[in-house]
Amino acid sequence: MTFDQIGSVDAVSDALAAQGYLAERPLALAIHLAVTLEQPLLLEGEAGVGKTEVARALAAATGARLIRLQCHEGIDLHHAVYDWDYPRQLLALRAAEGGVDEGALFSRRFLLRRPLLEALEHDGPVVLLIDEVDRADDEFEAFLLELLADFAVTIPELGTIQAAHRPVVVLTSNRTRELHDALKRRCLYHWIDYPNPDHERAIVHARLPGVPEAVAARVVAAVGRLREQGDLYKLPGVGETLVWARALLAVGDDVDLYDTLGVALKVHEDVQRVRDRRVLENV
């Protein structure tokens, strides 16, 4: 099923579920709007709730190409859009011994295409995932804003490159800092929360086919108890639930859960607290 065939919110849910990603209805609706209105989607949420997975599942479900731009501090045009292959240009210059003109030097042959340029030029549907955009800085955000408006990039030597089809853009943020208002308002916004126990059990079954119901129920109940504790530094996410289930499958279901806490809790004080309070009794 392609983007054009996504006619309704249910179609989105079904398509994602077929890829093993169980989206709740608000998220499916937000995705449907992002595709229909051709607006970017900004996903925020706790760690490990599946923000990046959504884009992967969407690309797989619609046969679109997933292009991922991982933002980091100091990311700029050369990391994100394009760069010139200077060493090869120098070699070409030397090899030709002064007989090369500028047009041949600054041509496609020596252009290194980075993710955003690939997304613009790809022939066919694209899901562009801009991951952890809060790790980039203000200058890059300003550039992103322009790009998301026109989907065109100007390379001085080559001219303006316009996208033939607008990609579906998904941005994720971990809220280490507030994004610029202008960028946030250009996007549709969705907050992904922890799933409720039934939904989480369904996710475990979808991602680990063949897992016994007893294991899934035990892990989901344990994670639920941990999330109820009001004073843990880092709460376990859905990713941790899945790893815990796989751990139980690997070492056997009868293992003492307290021994496997390291799978779900990564802060020493949290592990101590859970052990001291015997939080996982009867799970």
Add this chain to the structure above:
Amino acid sequence: MSSGFVIDECWRMSDPVIAPLASLAAEMRALGGRVGVGELLNAHRALEAVDSPSPEDSRLALRSVLCSGRGDLERFELAYEAVFGAGRVVADPSALDELGGVERAVLPRAGMPGTARPDQGPRDSQPVPAAWSDVELLREKDFAQYTEEEIALAHRLVVRLARRGPTRLSRRTRPVRRRRGHSPDLRRILRASLRTGGEPVHRHWQAPSRRPRPVVLVCDVSGSMAPYARMLLQYMQACVAARRRVEAFAFGTRLTRITGELSSRDPDRALRRATEAVTDFSGGTRIGSALAQLNRGHGRRVGRGAVVVILSDGWDRGEPELLEVEMARLRRSAHRLVWLNPLAAHPDFEPLARGMRTAVPHADELLPGNSLASLEDLAGVLEEI
């Protein structure tokens, strides 16, 4: 986009939908959200794009479009309840005038002639200190003894101080002329050598640029800090306005984030909104549980190399063990931890208060923070970090 175009496009859409949408936007703005004309038009398109006419789907669609952050989600719920609550659509004719009001708010920014700017007046009547000796006296005087007039006079000096803050090296580089100690800028060298037939004749150098380090200000607003709270809040407001990546919190028995409230451009309005947001002014102090909330709820803002400044006198009613653990955690997450204690200005001060005894070993710097002169010291310390 001129105002005429906006009105035409709106009138072409179905009228019964506009009025409630405009009311919804007005409610959200009253609660502090920022909803503009663009969002309203988008909301309408979103409603058309939703295939099933169920009210829940429409609500979710409006939520995706009108919210731009987690704080907006709650505002949206309240506004939606107010406008569409009890299944009744409020067809408020004055809401259409509200749409005109939105444009009136937009127009001054576009520089249209003939529109008055209501908040221009009071800003110009800021008092100015008369002579240098007045400034000197003001600098050394303890905040607790300021008169109303002196508070107003000190404002400009506070604003100047707030601009100074910590920086750090970033990954971005910028071109520099000197070669000493800096690395070669390969990209520029190669590019320049194309001009000279492939020989790198011209050399270029680069150095990492500096950018502001995130600062987290946490102010104790309990009863014992009351004489200092006002000036310290002014300083926090000036910091939030002057630099990027500043977060501000206030606490008594619980922690409240006031960055959004303090970021209004008008300082008085900012302070007023912050005061309204904090509910436990002049109450008791539980520093440990406030820091616990900071570490858990806002841990990501504090990490990433932030400098945390705690403004408190250390009179704590909570358990010392909690304070110890949370201070240790905060110290590990933050780049530096600075403690400002107005009582520390007293020459005989020793950190005997239980809170101070527990907290001081974990702080990197202990400063008074009771006067403009000590805020200047703070600014100096921050720049050195």
